[in-house]
Amino acid sequence: MRKLGLIGGLSWTSTARYYEIINKAVHRALGGQHSAPLLIDSLDFAEVARCATQQDWDCAAGQLIASARRLEQGGAGSILICAxxxxxxxxxxxxxxxxxxxxxxxxxxDRMQADGIEKAALIGTRNVMTEKFYRQRLVAHGVSLLPADMELADRIDRIVYDELTLGKVSKESERYMKSELTDIAKEDVQAVVLACTELEMIVDVKANVLPIHDCTGIHAKAGVDFILG
Structure with missing residues (x-):
């Protein structure tokens, strides 16, 4: 197996989920007492989030660059940014x-293209839903995306940063997301992209009216593919 590096702490709740998904998949593949060879560099999310809140993305980049270098020096052959x-x-x-x-x-x-998805709704935090850095990569795979819903983006920001990154799961937020996904299903789309690593804490990705492409699970499994070669 090859060693994978994780830039974690973005937040710790999602990093824990990556760790769980990757290790369970490696165990399923190899059996016995096998677990994944991982290096985890867990950052202080308060410091990274402060940069992002102030729109100082060079500050955030500096912290992630330092983390990636530590992982490379530690022997990782590839890296996942767990956010x-x-x-x-x-x-x-x-x-x-x-x-x-x-x-x-x-x-x-890649997964959406393989699944034949051409129209989808992208939901996540405000910068993921509204900025080009994420949307353009999906569009390049032949996926047409609904325009960003700013009210939904603002509510997700509050849910993620006030609750989920702190490990809090509320019934109110679960109900809200279920209602929003039901409304999205009425649009002319084939799937939802769940583009926030914490949202699966309050969204049942297997029990919705539309197929949900859970970015956390898909990303973690790509890390497993690297580990297993």
Whole structure:
């Protein structure tokens, strides 16, 4: 098996989910007492989020670059950035290390293309829903996306940063997301892209009226493919 590096702490709740998905998949593939050879560099999310809140993306990039370098020096052969929103600085980080960083939107786009998805709704935090860095990569895979719903983006920001990144799961937020997904299903779309690594804490990705492409699971499984070669 090859060693995979995770840039974690973005938030710790989603990093824990990556760890679980990757190890369960490796165990299913190899059986016995096998688990995944991982290096995890877990950042202080408060410091990274402060940069993002102030729109100081060079500050955020600097923290992720330092993390990626530590993972490379530690022997990782590839890296996952365990957050959708932090892929805004992907190009800057990738340019500073000599090992591949698996882009979350690329592997999600590949999966959607393989599934024949041409029209979808992208939901996540505000920067993921509204900025080009994420949307363009999905569009490049032949996926047409609904325009961003700003009210939904603002509510997801509050749910993610006030609740989910702190490990809090509320019934109110679960009901809200279920209602929103039911409304989205009435639109002319074939699927929903769940582009926030924490949202699966309150969304049942297997029990919805529309197929849901869960970016956390798809990204983590791409890391498993690297590990197993």
């Amino acid at each position: 959708n929103s932090m892929h805004r600085v992907y190009d800057q980080v990738q340019a500073e290390v000599g090992i591949p960083i698996i882009h979350i939107a690329e592997v999600v786009g």
